Amino acid sequence: MTINVKLKIWRQKNAQTKGKFETYVMENINIHLSFLELLDELNEKLIKNDEIPISFSHDCREGICGTCGLFINGRAHGHLRGVTTCQLHMQMFKDGETIVIEPWRARAFPVIKDLVVDRSALDKIIQAGGYMSANVGGAADADAIFITKGIADNAFAAAKCIGCGACVATCKNASAMLFTAAKVSHLAILPQGQCERMRRVRKMVDEMDRNSFGNCTNTYACEMDCPKNISIAHIARMNREYLRSVLT
């Protein structure tokens, strides 16, 4: 089955220039195409016509790398819950629909070109403390550290964050709380993360504050648009961890 769609895509030459929307009509689109494949098809068309193709970020195309990320019809990664842009398929759209595609919008994520934004602010947060400095050697035997399944699952739920930046993109305050919280929470739960627990949360949150993200006002939009369904419970844990580190 095929559908026709109209794409309104944000085009911007570089960070210095002002961008604008361009409209492209795509006809006879196979509904099994992924959203990125749709953009590939469009780019092929553009190249054939000697036009400049649309820049967009992508890598794994299976929802694990967090590179892709588009604001589709007013939602981060589109309206479908729990998927990344690369996992969104054209069958989720109606025939004749106009699809508006924008880059992530945040002061902390300046547009590099078209739909590509610079998300290195997230890397800086990780560099500030989202790791363990101790050399833990090779992968240990799974039974060597005693933790319950519940703890392991909880940590894993936070570790699922792929750093795509959808939380920042969808938050009305462009806050990076869910991202930072996922990282803080993941390591705070596990025994390996204990030594640097207090220092980590301080450093990461302070780095987040330095990177012109907004402040969280508990609207919980991030949780709804996170492709990995990361819960705001992790934000609460980070609030707790930070409070503890400030008070002790």
Add this chain to the structure above:
Amino acid sequence: MKVIRFIISHSLTKKYIMALTGLFLITFLVVHLIGNLLLVIDTTGAKFNEYSSELKSSLFIQITEFILIFGFLFHVTDAAILYIKNKSARPVKYHVLKQGENIKLSSNFMYITGILILLFLFLHLYQFLFLGRILKSEILMHELVINAFKNPIYLFIYLIWLIFLFLHLKHAFQSAFQSLGLYHKKYTNIIKNIGSIYSFIVPAGFAFISIYLYLN
């Protein structure tokens, strides 16, 4: 000074202050409502007058009021700082933004409901605190209250105000707990439910008293 600078320059400390002052105001509203119930319990107004003169003289109340004013100022200033910072975090707006799909109405309009509550609060404070307490007029509090609520325009604005208060509280209650890191698989739902009940009952209580006074 150092503490204030620390609080203002960190996102999470601002959040804690917002939550703590908010919870303080939430508690205050309950006390205020209980006090107001005297207007219904004793229609002659004697009890209410006694209560309000007690408020004037008690040292404990004066200290609490002092904390209340400070808490309130902190809450409002904190909100203003957050507002400016959050607006500047997204200089280029989205062309299409379906925020309604992923967030609740009440959480989206905290600033607007907050400002509207604040505006009417000035009138409210002028009417009762300033005229009744600071000017130390001869009119007793009960009379002042009755006069105010017999005026249908005042009553109407007051009721509208309570709707905004309801919307503000609806988000505020659970949000304060979340900000302080009090989230739990089991208990968060209970907190949410208490929040929903609270945010309805308190404004409804005030509304009931005001309508009662108008009708009687």
